Amino acid sequence: MKELIISIKPPDKILKGAGIPNTSFIPSYIYKLNIELINNSNQSRLCSFSSTLGNGIRYLKNMEHTGPDNIVDKIKIVEPCEDVYNNNVIVFANNINLSPNSTNIITLDIGLCDKYTIDCIENTGDKISHKEKIHYYGHLICESYVDSCSAVSLACDYELIVKCDADKLQKGESTKYYIHCRTGQYDMARSVYVRCVLDNGLEFIGDSSNLQPEKVYSFNGKTIIKWNVGSLQPSEIKRIGYMVKVKEDIEQGNVLKSKLNSNCVNNSTYTQCPSSCEHLLTVE
Structure with missing residues (x-):
């Protein structure tokens, strides 16, 4: 040392x-x-x-x-x-x-x-x-x-973060996620979208989102949710809230992942500004 x-x-x-x-x-x-x-x-x-x-x-x-x-x-x-x-x-x-x-x-x-x-x-x-x-x-x-x-x-120029009301849940319990889409002080972002991929043990609760998803579908056992956020002015934060539920057939001790990615166009430089994050939920 x-x-x-x-x-x-x-x-x-x-x-x-x-x-x-x-x-x-x-x-x-x-x-x-x-x-x-x-x-x-x-x-x-x-x-x-x-x-x-x-x-x-x-x-x-x-x-x-x-x-x-x-x-x-x-x-x-x-x-x-x-x-x-x-x-x-x-x-x-x-x-x-x-x-x-x-x-x-x-x-x-x-x-x-x-x-x-x-x-x-x-x-x-x-x-x-x-x-x-x-x-x-x-x-x-x-x-x-x-x-x-x-x-x-x-x-x-742009950042995506996710927060959750819980880090641990039991089977059948639900919790709420909060997505924050944020721009810096200098640039406007346009064509902002967010995509969330829920692990097989998580179920999206329909009509729980404050922003209606553009698409909700299943792929390889995972649930895919996509939102069109629109445009963000400099220093603007747009928030998306939605609920998920732990399925009954999931085993105790499993760690369920919510992976999120987002992209937009910087309106000043006309460049892509991808951002991603994830949240881990443990089944008690």
Whole structure:
């Protein structure tokens, strides 16, 4: 086991939006980024660290710290600056003391800009495309020892997520799923559709959806449901709710999967924006 470890934990997917405007009725798509500093040794360590955030990432304040060591006052945030040709947010601290067997976590609010954001200097290139990888890097230094890490987020123009009222059900019980179709702050999506594939042990409850499905049919024992969602304006969220039931002939302990995929056209770039997700339901 390494004695000193740094890790960066950004969101897996991040919708494009700089957190502006941050209002109660327009989604601002502010995400949390964690930087973890771990000392696994039985001795205090005097260290320095630096983390370079990805292309297009903007720091949106609200830095928080959890852990045994008083390191917050030494943490600095370097904002992008054209004068020194720096387009990345850099988080760093010098000469911080990490106590024995400790974990310190630094949490930041971030958003993802693109080249069309007003006064944007975070993005070094062109407009960030759907599913482009955003890279993060970190280094923890103690004397001659260096631990390094990296992480990746996927930038999104459009995102599909699913939530459910339950993760475990008994035979014959029903639950409700919630699909969220979301666009970023900069682009309109058109021709949005959602398709759901239910495992053989799940039964779709007819007339339970708030949006009437275009098609419901069976294929290889699975139930296929397709919705036409239409168009979404920038920062718009459309929600689909529907109910499913666990069939009586399914065995206890089975894990039933609901797989969802969606696609749409970015009305600005005329490109496809596919997205997918899934939910697992355990039969008790």
